[in-house]
Amino acid sequence: MRFSANLGFLWTELPLPDAIRAAAAAGFQAVECHWPYDVPAQEVAAALRETGLPMLGLNTRRGAAGENGLSALPGRGAEARAAVDEALAYAAATDAGAVHVMAGFAEGPEAHAAFVETLRYACDRADGRTILIEPLNHYDAPGYFLRTTTQAEAIIAEVGAANLKLMFDCYHVQLMEGDVTHRLERLLGLIGHVQVASVPDRGAPDHGELHYPHVWEVLERLGWDTPVGAEYRPVGPTEATLGWM
Ligand SMILES: O=C(O)[C@H](O)C(=O)CO
Ligand SMILES: [Mg+2]
Numbered sequence: 702m703r704f705s706a707n708l709g710f711l712w713t714e715l716p717l718p719d720a721i722r723a724a725a726a727a728g729f730q731a732v733e734c735h736w737p738y739d740v741p742a743q744e745v746a747a748a749l750r751e752t753g754l755p756m757l758g759l760n761t762r763r764g765a766a767g768e769n770g771l772s773a774l775p776g777r778g779a780e781a782r783a784a785v786d787e788a789l790a791y792a793a794a795t796d797a798g799a800v801h802v803m804a805g806f807a808e809g810p811e812a813h814a815a816f817v818e819t820l821r822y823a824c825d826r827a828d829g830r831t832i833l834i835e836p837l838n839h840y841d842a843p844g845y846f847l848r849t850t851t852q853a854e855a856i857i858a859e860v861g862a863a864n865l866k867l868m869f870d871c872y873h874v875q876l877m878e879g880d881v882t883h884r885l886e887r888l889l890g891l892i893g894h895v896q897v898a899s900v901p902d903r904g905a906p907d908h909g910e911l912h913y914p915h916v917w918e919v920l921e922r923l924g925w926d927t928p929v930g931a932e933y934r935p936v937g938p939t940e941a942t943l944g945w946m
Contacts, residue, residue, distance in 0.1 A: 702917045704946055705757050707896065707932035709735030711939045716740070718748035725752035727943055731928040733757040733797075733894075738787070742794035749795060757928065758799035758833065758894060761788045769837075770803025773816035773846040777805075781815070785823045792830055799831040799893060801868055804846035812846050817860055824862035831893045835868035838876035840901075849877050850884055857891055866893025870932065875900045875911050882919040889923055898933035905933050907945035 706724035708717060715723060717740045724732050732754050737745060749756055761784040764771045771781040788800045802823050804816055823832045836853050837845045847853060853867050869892045871881050878884065885892070897916070899909035906913040920929065935942040 702920065703730040703926070703928040705729060705731035705733050705928035705930045707733050707735075707930050709733075709760075710932055710934050718744050721745070721748040721752055721754060723939070725754050727940060728946065729754065729928070729931070731755050731757050733930050733932075734759050736760055736762060737791065737795075738762060742791050745795050756792075756795045756797040757930070758797055758801055758831075759788060759792060759795075760801045761785055761803050763803060764805065768805055769842055769845060770805035772802050772819035773804040773807040773812040775807070775811040775815050778815060778818065781819045782822050785819065785826070789823070789826055789828070789830065793828070797830070799833050799866075800827070801833040801835055804834070806842075806844040807846045808844070813856075816846060817856065820856070820860045820865060821862065824860065824865050827864050830864070832862070832865050833868040833893050834865070835870055836873055836877060837870075838873040840876060841873075841903075850874060850888060851878070854888065854891060867891045868894050868896065870896040870898075870930075871911060871916060872896065872898040872900055872903055872932070881911060882916060885916075885919060885925075886923060889925075894927070894930060895920065895925065896930035896932040898931075903934050904936060905942045905945050906931070913945065 706729040708720045712720035712723045763769050771777045792800050836847045836849050857865050897906045900911045
């Protein structure tokens with residue numbers, strides 16, 4: 702297995718370029734981030750060049766305080782498209798392979814239509830990049846529009862773009878639907894990225910109700926060879942939590 706350090710959670714005490722250097726020194730094969738927009742993209746690109754690590758992906762901006770994405774918010778299409786444009790530009794400047802388009806807190810048919818429209822816009826402009834959608838669990842993100850892989854699968858089919866993929870975060874999937882390894886296998890062709898954390902405490906993937914050594918075995922058997930995102934909240938210094946790797 703190869704792993705990507707999610708710098709939205711790991712080494713958050715460091716400026717992003719130094720977090721990239723720390724991830725390389727710790728043996729990660731890639732990095733990914735959440736919202737890097739306060740850091741000039743050329744500084745991030747320089748740290749990526751220096752370390753040789755690829756940036757796998759980043760998220761669209763969340764919106765105003767308390768929002769968690771704009772793409773499924775009826776009446777907010779212009780802002781959602783601007784957030785997509787911003788994310789794709791940052792991804793181009795850092796050669797990031799994917800953009801996670803965040804849905805936001807919404808529900809109902811109008812939200813569904815808004816999300817599909819924004820995703821079509823993003824997929825059309827992605828210029829070779831993958832667009833990701835990620836179901837989030839209802840404990841951490843109550844009211845988030847996209848909650849399950851079943852819902853995501855239907856949306857991917859409806860949008861009908863080959864570059865729209867599922868961000869399969871084992872932590873969220875276990876909390877909402879369970880049956881993680883069967884789902885990985887069944888959804889394999891739709892999955893653009895895999896992320897991990899312990900369940901339910903979102904710590905390092907070495908304890909809790911999901912047995913990750915088995916998940917690694919299944920991913921290897923399925924031929925999954927892109928780095929898996931370590932998206933967990935370290936308790937204490939990140940370096941002290943890497944025994945699982
Ligand atoms: O929280 C997560 O799992 C994400 O991957 C994310 O990008 C922000 O919500
Ligand atoms: Mg995630």
